[in-house]
Amino acid sequence: MERVERDIVEPVGQVDLEERKLEVFQGLKKMIFQLQEWLLEKGFIFLLIGFLLGRALILSHLTPFALPFFVAVFMLRRESAPLAFIGILAGSLTLSIEQISYSFATIMLFLVAHRLFRNFAKQDTISLPFLVLFTVLAVDFGLAYIQNSYVLSGYDVLMGAIEASLAFVLTLIFMQSIPFLALSKRVKSLKMEEVVSLIITLASITSGTIGWSLYGLSIEHIFSRYLVLVFSLISGAAIGSTVGVVTGLIFSLASVASFFQMSLLAFSGLLGGLLKEWRRLGVSMGLLTATLLAGMYSENGIPLAPSMYESLVAIMFLFLTPKMVTDQLAKLIPGTAEHSKEQQQYLMKMRDVTANRVEQFSEVFQALSKSFSHFNVNSLDESEEREVDMFLSHVTEKTCQTCFKKEQCWATNFQQTYQLMTDVLYELDAGNEKLSQKLTKDLEKHCFRPKRVEEAINQQLTYYQANQKLKKQVYDSRKLVAEQLRGVSEVMSDFAEEIQRERENHHQQEEQIFEAIESFGMEIEHIDIYNLQKSNVDIDMTVPYSSNQHGECQKLLAPMLSDILGDNIVVYKEECEGGLGGVCEITFRSAKAFAIETGAAHAAKGGGFVSGDSYSTIELGAGKYAVAISDGMGNGERAHYESNETLRLLQQILKSGIEEKLAIKAVNSILQLRTTDEIFSTLDLLMIDLQDATANFLKVGSTPSFIKRGSKIIKVEASNLPIGILQEFEVDVVSEQLKSGDLVIMMSDGVFEGPRNVENNDLWMKRKIAELETDDPQLVADLLMEEVIRTRAGDIEDDMTVVVTKISHNLPKWTSIPMNISFSKNKKKIS
Structure with missing residues (x-):
């Protein structure tokens, strides 16, 4: 029984402990937020900083920090300027009555000058440091002139110029640092000059603690070392040693006795940055080592024990600093891991936003495509009926309106009259010059003025046909827009998916x-x-440039990568910058499983220079290879322009990523809509996948193609009208599985139909291809062209083009070099 009670009591006690921890954590978090609001939002931090800068000295009696700090706060956070003013006066009061008088005089003179010259200065940020410079000079020279019995010595002029110059520089520095200290805006990252300005500002604030001590320990030494520890921890040796040098320099300017601190702080920043991999323990060891060495070998007689105690207190403050604070500060300094991670997260967010926007655009284009392609058959029928009614109304105005049988035809026999007039319209619209005998007899039997009605319908028919043609063009344009919008939507959807693919981490x-x-x-x-x-x-790989290069990338690096990765790797691109210290940027890619070799032969009609045929070979980015032939109607420049334009449009559309059937339809629609002339061209397109050698033949009005596989000849054909004739047509796709060593022979009609006195062109062409004893694509193209021209005794009666494509395995030029290592990829070992 006691054991059961104990088991019940203990979990209850644990729950109470967790609740108390949570309450303490929430209370601490609330207190931090309240402190942050009190210090930052209400501006009391400027009161504290103003107090420290108001009593900071340079060369024992110069105070160049007070006025630049007040000016920066006055310009950037004007509502907090009174607190900064009070802080500066309170800090100056701790030094002397003369110092508070000096600070008060410089600030008042600046306010008056700023009020007077505000209307003349177009850009206050540019003129502000000069206004500070002249304000300090005026006050320094005026006070020196009065104190020295109205005499201004050279020493006073020199010291005034030094203090004014320092105030000029500090104004620029504080103008960059105050926004960060006040957190008035979210800073994504700091530039290097902003980091240096922040370091100088913090060191200047720390110099305001000079002369303070607690239990024999110097406050300025503790806080300066703490500052070095923090920056060494978050940003490494470079920034850590910079903080040490800058802080030590400002301390030495304030007091020559503090010159020894510069070397100690710089050395501790360097050691701490080098040991930052061990986090806080590493930078602490760096500070202790620097303090020990500096104390042991110092010639100034500085006691070692107090210096070690000061370092230990600084280390204690470092360990008490929340990790959240150091991480937030590290995100702002370039070169840190936290900053890089923050930038990566920002880029990932921007990538996701971009992908979502592209996907939204894709959906918009898809919706527009559906809207344009939506077609209501009922509305079309109604529109057709309305147009017929309007047509007949115009005819009746010219014929039936003055006829005495109008009431009998259109009131008593409306349906019969309407049907008869409609039949006449459709028969004449079909292109018949005269009406059929039956319809003529019916019209003469029914109508009192048949010839006049027929003439009126013929006259009105021109407007009717023009209206019908315009409607068809609008419909065709809608179909073209719908198909193009759908293609663009698919391309943008694929692009959005590619954007969302993250680059994998391949550090190992x-x-x-x-x-x-x-x-x-x-x-x-x-x-x-x-x-x-x-x-x-x-x-991608970067290698040193060598003046006596002998193809090491192709002969050594690519074969080694091929063995390591278990894939056929080749040099895709190589860019070198010669000279001393030059490098070569090499891009390695997987070689395709199959290689393509093409040969072409073409001739213009009558041996001319301009052929109506055009051909093109296109290597697409998706591992596909395209070969196309286009034959323009007729011969000469106009036919060449049509065929070349067809291939140019097709090439651009295919490169954009649109599927090939849709690309052909788009080209057809463009060619049909861009001109009213009866201009058309054929298209013979071959798409080859270089990974598995599958081939798709897309033929639009073109002649058959042939595949030569050893002694076997395979014919590939389709039955489509030429491109640009009809808007509505289906692209026939003939798929074939090619093999290594196959020859694909494509030709225009001038070659296929060219042989004279040949009854069966198919059998003749197959026989000539089978008789070829070479597999060189260029030789095959030349021999076939020569055979066709010979049959016509050297006459070339039409434009002729032959394109031969050879498929072969892509064998590496250099064999792989065995490396005898196991390469880890996604936790799997591959040889």
Whole structure:
């Protein structure tokens, strides 16, 4: 029974303890927020900073910090300027009555001068430091002139000029630092000059504690070392030593006895930054080591024990500093891991926002495409009926309106009259010059003026046909817009998916490749891995430039990567900058499984220079290869322009990522709508996937193609009208699986139909292709062209084009070099 009670009591006690911890944490968090609101939002931090800067000295009696600080607060946080003014006067009062008088005089003179010259200064931020400079000079010279019995010595002029110059520089520094100290805006990151300005500001504030001590320990030494510890922890040796030098320099200017602190702070910042990998313990060890060495080898007789105690107190403050504070500060300083992470998160957020916007645009285009493609059959029928009614109304105005049988035709026999007039309209609209015998007899039997009615319908028919043609063009334009919007929507949707693909973290693989290649004796400066997917490897590498290069990248680096990654890697791009210290930027990509080699032969009609045929080979980014032939109607420049324009449009649309069937329809619509002339062209398109050698033949009005596989000849054909004739047509896609060694022969009608005295062009062409003893694409194209021209005794009666494509395995030029390492990829080992 006691054991059960104990088991019940203990969990209840644990729950109470967790609740108390939570209450304490929430209370502490609330207190921090209240303190932050009191200090930052209400501006009491300027009261504290003003107090310290008001009593900060340079060269024992110069105080150049007070006025620049007040000016920066006055310009950037005017509502907090009274608190800064009170703080400066309170700090100056701790020094002397003369000092508070000086501070009060400089601030008042600045306010008066600013009020007077405000209307003349267009940009206060530019003229402000000069106004501070002249204010300090005026007060210094005036006070010196009065104190020295109306005599101004050279020493007074020199010291006034020094103090005014320092005030000029400090104004610029404080103008950059005050926004950060006040947190008046969210700062994404600090520039290097802003970091230095912040360090000088913090060191100047710390110098206001000179002369303070607690239990024999110097306050300025504790806070200066604490400042060095924080910056060494968050940003490393460079910034840490910079903080040490700047803080020590300001201390030494304030008091020559503090010159020794410069070396101690700089050395501790350097050691702490080098040991920052051990976090707070590492930078603490750096400070203790620097303090110990500086104390042991100092010639100034400074006691070691107090200096060690001051360092220990600074270390204690470092360990009491919340990690949240150091992390937030580290995010603002360039070069830190936290800053890089913050930038990556910002870029990821921007990437997601961009992807979402692109996806939204894709949805908008998809909706517009549906809206344009939506077609109401009922509304079309109603529109057709209205147009017929309007047509007949115009005809009746010219014929039936003055006829005495009007009432009998349109009141008594309306349906019969309407149907008869409609039949006449449709028969004449069909292109018949005369009406059929039956319809003529019915019209003469029913109508009193048949010839006049027929003439009126013929006259009105021109307007009717023009209206119908305009409607068809509008409909065709809507279809074109709908299809293009749908294609753009698909491309943007794919682009949004690509944007959202993050670059994987390949640090471990980069190190493995780096070590493996360097162990082989080659020098590498940098490696970036973007993709390690099979057949889609993408690696950038930076290597030193060598004046006596002999293709080491193709002969050594690519084969080594091929063995490490288990893929056929080739040099995709190489850019070198020669000279001393030059480098080469190399891009390595996976080689395609199949290679393409093409040959072409073409001739213009009658041996002319301008052919109506055009051909093109296009390597697309998705691992596809396109070969296209277009034959423009007729011959000469106009036909060449049509065929070349067809291929140009097709190439641009295919490169944008739109699917090939939709691309052909788009080209067809564009060619049809851009001119009223009866101009058309054929299109023969071959799309080859270089990874698996699948081929898609898309033929629009073109002649058959042939595949030569050893002694076997395969014919590929389709039955579409030429492009640009009809708006509505379906693109026939014929798919074939190609093999290594296949020859794909594509030709225009001038070659296929060119042989004279040949009854069956198919059999003749297959026989000539089978008789070829070479597999060189260029030779095959030349031989076929020569055979066709020979059959016509050298006459070229039409434009002729032959394009031959050879498919072969992509064999690496250099064999892989065995590296004898196991490469880790996604926690799987591959050889």
